[in-house]
Amino acid sequence: MKPRAAGYQYSPYGDRTQTLRQIDRYNASFTRVPASPLIPRPVTLSEQTGPIELPRRWNAGKLALSRAVENGPRAVGQLIRVSGRVTDEDGSPAAGVVMEIWQANAAGKYVHAMDDHIAPLDPNFVGQGRLVTDEDGRYEVFTVKPGAYPVLYSGWWWRPPHIHFSILGQSWMNRFITQIFFPGEPLNETDLLLNGVPSHDVRERLIFEHGDTVMGDLSYINYRRDFVLRGHRRTPELA
Amino acid sequence: MKLVVSPCNTTGPFFPREFSDGNEDLTRRDGARARGEHIILAGRVLELGAKPTWNMVLEVWQADTNGIFRHPLDPRFAEVDPGFWGWGRARTDPDGWYRFRTVLPGGDQRIPHINCAVLGIGLTRRLVTTIFFTDAPDPVFDCVPGPELRQRLIARRDPSLNADGAAGYRFDVILRGEGETPFFVD
Ligand SMILES: [Fe+3]
Numbered sequence: 081m082k083p084r085a086a087g088y089q090y091s092p093y094g095d096r097t098q099t100l101r102q103i104d105r106y107n108a109s110f111t112r113v114p115a116s117p118l119i120p121r122p123v124t125l126s127e128q129t130g131p132i133e134l135p136r137r138w139n140a141g142k143l144a145l146s147r148a149v150e151n152g153p154r155a156v157g158q159l160i161r162v163s164g165r166v167t168d169e170d171g172s173p174a175a176g177v178v179m180e181i182w183q184a185n186a187a188g189k190y191v192h193a194m195d196d197h198i199a200p201l202d203p204n205f206v207g208q209g210r211l212v213t214d215e216d217g218r219y220e221v222f223t224v225k226p227g228a229y230p231v232l233y234s235g236w237w238w239r240p241p242h243i244h245f246s247i248l249g250q251s252w253m254n255r256f257i258t259q260i261f262f263p264g265e266p267l268n269e270t271d272l273l274l275n276g277v278p279s280h281d282v283r284e285r286l287i288f289e290h291g292d293t294v295m296g297d298l299s300y301i302n303y304r305r306d307f308v309l310r311g312h313r314r315t316p317e318l319a
Numbered sequence: 320m321k322l323v324v325s326p327c328n329t330t331g332p333f334f335p336r337e338f339s340d341g342n343e344d345l346t347r348r349d350g351a352r353a354r355g356e357h358i359i360l361a362g363r364v365l366e367l368g369a370k371p372t373w374n375m376v377l378e379v380w381q382a383d384t385n386g387i388f389r390h391p392l393d394p395r396f397a398e399v400d401p402g403f404w405g406w407g408r409a410r411t412d413p414d415g416w417y418r419f420r421t422v423l424p425g426g427d428q429r430i431p432h433i434n435c436a437v438l439g440i441g442l443t444r445r446l447v448t449t450i451f452f453t454d455a456p457d458p459v460f461d462c463v464p465g466p467e468l469r470q471r472l473i474a475r476r477d478p479s480l481n482a483d484g485a486a487g488y489r490f491d492v493i494l495r496g497e498g499e500t501p502f503f504v505d
Contacts, residue, residue, distance in 0.1 A: 087392055092504050099328050099443040108441030111367035112494045118504045121462040126429055129390035130380060131406035169322050182335050190333040194374060208335040244331065246338075251390075252380045252434050257445065258328040273328055276443060282326050308322045 088168070088311040090123055090253040096279065103276035123253065130251035134178045135212040143181065143211035145223035148204045155205035157186025157224030159300040162288070166217040166247060168254070170312035173217030180246040181221060182208040188227030197229050222300065228267055240267035240274070247307060254309040261287045262303070327444045334376055334410070334439065342408040345379075345421040351402030355384025355422040357485035360450070360474060363415040364437065364492045371415025372494070375439035379407045379419060379450075386426020420485060423452065430457040437492060447505045450474050450490050459503070468501045 102109045134140070146155055166174040184190050184207065189199040191207050205224065213219050223243070231237040240261055247256040261274055268274055268287070277283045291302030346353035360379075364372045382388050383400040390396060390405075399405075409417040424431045433450040449459055451473050454466075463469045471493075480487025493500045 093324065093327070093444065097323055098326050101443055103443070106441075108366075109443065111370070112372070112439075112441030114446070114495050114499055114502050116499055116501070118502050119462055119464070121459045121503045124429060124458060125388065125393060126380075126382065126432065126434060126459075129388040129392050131404070132390060133404070134406065137404065167322065169324060171320050171322055180335075180338055182333065182338075184333075192333040192335065194332050208337065210338075244334075246330070246334075252436075255378070255436065255445070256325065256327060257330055257438060258326060259331070273443070276328075277326055286326055286328065307325045310324045312321065 087128055088251060088253070088313060090128075090251075090311050092120075093310065097282055099273070099276045100278065103272050106272045106276065127252045130253070130255065131248060132177075132250055134248050135176060138178065138210055140178055140210040140212045143209045143221050145181065145183070145205070145207065145209055145221060148206050153204045155185065155224045156202050157205075157227075159222065159298070160225050160303055161220065161222050161294075161300050162243065162303045162305070163218065163220040164304050164306040166213050166219065166307045166309060168309050168311050168313070172313060173213070173215070174247070174249055174254075174309055175213055175215045175217050177213050177250065178210055178248045179213060179219050180208075180210050180248075181223075181243060183223065183243040184226040184229055184241075186224050186227050188229035196232055199227070199229070225262065228265075237270070237272065238267050240265040240271050245307070247309065249309045249311075251311065254311045256307065256309055258286065258307075260305050263287050263290050329440060329443050330376060330438045332374060332440045334374065336410065339376060339408045339410040342406075343419050345381075345404050345407045345419065346402065348402050348404050353383070353403040353422045354400050355425065357420065358423050359418065359420055359480045359482050359485045359487045360433070360490060361416065361418040361480050361487065362489050362491040364411045364417060364494065365415055365496075366441070366494050367496045369493075369496065371413070372411050372439065373413045373415070375411045375417075375437060377409050377411070377417050377492070378436045378438070379421070379433050381405055381421065381433040382424045382426050384422050384425045386424065386428065420482075430455045430460065432457070432459070435492075437494070441494075445505065446494070446502045448472065448492070448500055448502045452488070462503075463501050471498065471500055
């Protein structure tokens, strides 16, 4: 048998560490989540591989969301720096992977055709972009703290401030999407999606850590969130 | 050391359109065109009651016409088609339609197939399935119990979807309800 390149091993996402698939009063989860049980299947080369060339395809690099154009006027809102590290389950850095970020502006409005909320757009805030993690798996983005926004059809539900993250990892198996909330927000107590996580410990991992405040030419507050992607390295099979 | 994986959550309704637009065509890369048989893969994403979904996101990953993945884990990576990305993303329109231009995947380890994930409002985690083109032995296809369910994972030739020399194939994703698409443990 010839030596094979080191691959990755993947275990199915456990319900204990994840958001529930169906959440009381989150109506769409009852019309879109399949009623039939999911089918177990093996992980072959097809699922172990994935789109690692996306950073080049999209020419993604560093990202700043706090201005619409470089050196242009600052977006309205509280300037924040969001940063952290992306690793696999064994702690090795997810280096050079694409992270997509999107969020509402400080008034709670998205630049999106489906957002019917009557709140002002900010011409200096685009609210979305891509970056690439560095060799150590680290990311950093300057942005403004998003506002809360109402889920209009619900009649009661206001989403607390949150930032959406999408990570395209090294394989089809560790593609990752989540949203991260801010600590201490009263609306966190009632949010269906944050509270769709049964365990308190897991819920904490959907909330930024409040970091230090910085004063200077650029004054901002640090928020931190690390991400752990599924998968750990398998030792190479030798001849 | 084993760290605990982070919790996933929904993309919500406001996944930026700019993140999808332009990624529906897998057959152009660095000015080259993909080799092999070009196809249009299109269909509708429906929720309970056969209602169309709007702005659901579909992601696909597949081998090139020779069955090679654009990834260094593939032993034949060096020979991968320079004109083929292997990855694409599309979103559904208000009638629930998505549409990709890609190539019919090749290979002899697995039967031709396209990995497909659905993301969007209502889904706190992505849903994964695999699109096949024929009914033949395959380590993943064989896990689907019974011929009736397996048939639901086969994309059908649909000449009404033909475009620009590419043969049309129809694959509907029924998230829930009658004719529900089989999804795999993720
Ligand atoms: Fe949101």
